[in-house]
Amino acid sequence: GAVVSQHPSRVICKSGTSVKIECRSLDFQATTMFWYRQFPKQSLMLMATSNEGSKATYEQGVEKDKFLINHASLTLSTLTVTSAHPEDSSFYICSARDRRGYGYTFGSGTRLTVV
């Protein structure tokens, strides 16, 4: 089945630094990648949608300059949290849509803690 590899699974960084999260589709080509954020006991909130080779579309209220998304190939998308602050601490999850249009596969998530 379709697999999306997400790493790191857990990262602790200092306030003001940047963190990059990678999502890679291992056995399929992902035309679209979705990035979600989930705070404790809340649902997944869509942050942005990225299509290979084009700029990401951000949801209202999500700062595009703070959350940089790159989807340079059909198998790799990255989310960079720039100048991280403690309020950015959250669980970040990517999801990839198979190029053939069959379903959405989630990465295993990244627990970000900003201290």
Next chain:
Amino acid sequence: QKEVEQNSGPLSVPEGAIASLNCTYSDRGSQSFFWYRQYSGKSPELIMFIYSNGDKEDGRFTAQLNKASQYVSLLIRDSQPSDSATYLCAVTWNNDMRFGAGTRLTVKP
């Protein structure tokens, strides 16, 4: 604003009972409907998806879709303690997938 609504629960059922989870959505143009299960601290895992009106069964799980009422449900038969988790309803519009807040289910032995 496209919305997906779920009763946050918690929903508690005894082992062996049927758990019924409900979800409504706001956009009639919604195309696909998914149920995910999420354990604490883990990524969601797909249980079922449904595209057409009616019922779809997979093992102990049955998804029901009623597009006229903009309603999708998930029934879990013979509930097990291992089914205790948060169940997320997800709906797609064109290329976007959006989630409900999730229903927390507890199956008591």
